[in-house]
Amino acid sequence: MSVVSAVKRANPAVVSIVITKDVPVLEQYYDNNSSFHDFFGGGLFGGFNFQIPQYRENGTEKKEVGGGSGFLVSQDGLIITNKHVVEDPNAEYTVFLGNGSEDKYEAKVLARDPVLDIAVLKIEGTEDFPFLEFDDSDHLELGQSVIAIGNALGEFRNSVSVGVVSGLSRSIVAGDGRGGSEQLDEVVQTDAAINPGNSGGPLLDLQGKVIGVNVAVANGSQNIGFALPVNLLKGVIESVQKDGKIVRPFLGVRFVPVTKELKEANKLSVDYGVLIIRGENRTELPIVPGSPADKAGLEENDIILEADGQKLDETRSLPTLLRKKNVGDTLKLKILHKGSEKELDVKLEAIPE
Incomplete structure (x- = not known):
């Protein structure tokens, strides 16, 4: 399928999100009791009546404060x-469909993912909505052609850019523009133009199917954008459809990755895995009481070497493996406990609310 055909197929299900909020209305006034004249007296400025403008709040008004992108994933109006x-x-969120009409829908936020930079919205309509299908992001290849669609700069709806998969399984620290940041693992790198406002839009293959969610762009660079692989979304949607919220499993340990530097500094016997350790404060326990890790018998200073047979190192993190599991799944761990290797089965539970 050509780029044009893929865009025609996908475009109706790509949405623009407009963010509005009640903001203060400021009005200017002049204080006749200003101390300016009193301060200078009638000397140098004698004969002049200076008034200093002041500002005060006079109610609020709804104002557009931002925008983003998203895409429909079900005919009943679920949006990623x-x-x-x-x-x-x-804030209030209004959705415009990508069919060229000016029809708008008030969106309700159903769930915000506690782990990933993902949220699920819901809109209501009298007819079935168009929606996008998912491809398998585990089978992406370097150089594969991709298409990004989104509300570029929060102004140009359903803008299309084309590029290739430039990298796979990247790990980045993404900022939100407001001082916050988060670690994102296994993201897809692309040179398709991703701009502010494109966040949340789909990254598509040439079949018009979703392979990722546009999430970040590298500041100070050209043609370096990132997308969360779509396979991470499948459990999110199933969870919302089943439970009305995003349910994530957790292990319940605080840890640091074991590196060569950490091994040498602490005379450890291995240079990979994660070391279970308490935080800087006394309240930051190494293992959450009553958690799956606690029930399985994990202890402080244990080193988790493998999870489900996969070695934990700089290319494969424990949080990434956990994101692929569901509540109720069993996670098989190989640990180093007081110098001896042992294996444990941990039944994962939902993150406490």
Whole structure:
């Protein structure tokens, strides 16, 4: 399928998200009791009546404060976008479809993912909505052609850019533009133009199927954008459809990655895995009481070497493996406990609310 055909197929299900909020209305006034004249007296400025403008709040007004992108994933109006696009609980979110009409829908935020930069919205309509299908992001290849669609700069709806898969399984620290940041693992790198406002839009293959969610762009660079692989979304959607919220499994340990430097500094016997350790504060326990890790018998200073047979090192992190599991799944761990290797089965539970 050509780029044009893929865009025609996908475009109706790509949405623009407009963020509005009640903001203060400031009015200017002049204080006739200003101390300016009193301060200077009638000397140098004698004969002149200076008034200093003042400002005060006079109610509020609804104002557009931002925008983003998203895409429909079900005919009943479920929409995927980035969590940072809809993170303000006091804002209102309006959705415009990509069919060229000016029809707008008030969107309700159903769930914000506690782990990934993903959120699920819901709109209501009298007819079935168009929606996008998912491809298998585990089978992406370097150089594969991709298409990004989104609300570029929060102004140009359903803008299309084309590029290739430039990298796979990247790890980046993404900022939200407001001082916050988060670690993103196994993201897809692309040279398709991704701009502010494109966040939450789909990254598509030439079949018009979703292979990723546009999530970040490298500041100070050209043609370096990143997308969350779509396979991470499948459990999110199933969870919302089943439970009305995003349910994530957790292990319940605090840890640091074991590196060569950490091994040498602490005379450890291995230079990979994760070391279970308490935080800087006394309240930051190494293992959450009553958690799956606690029930399985994990202890402080244990080193988790493998999870489900996969070695934990700089190319494969424990959080990444956990994201692929569901609540109720069993995670098989190989650990180093007081110098001896042992294996444990841990039954994962939902992150406490």
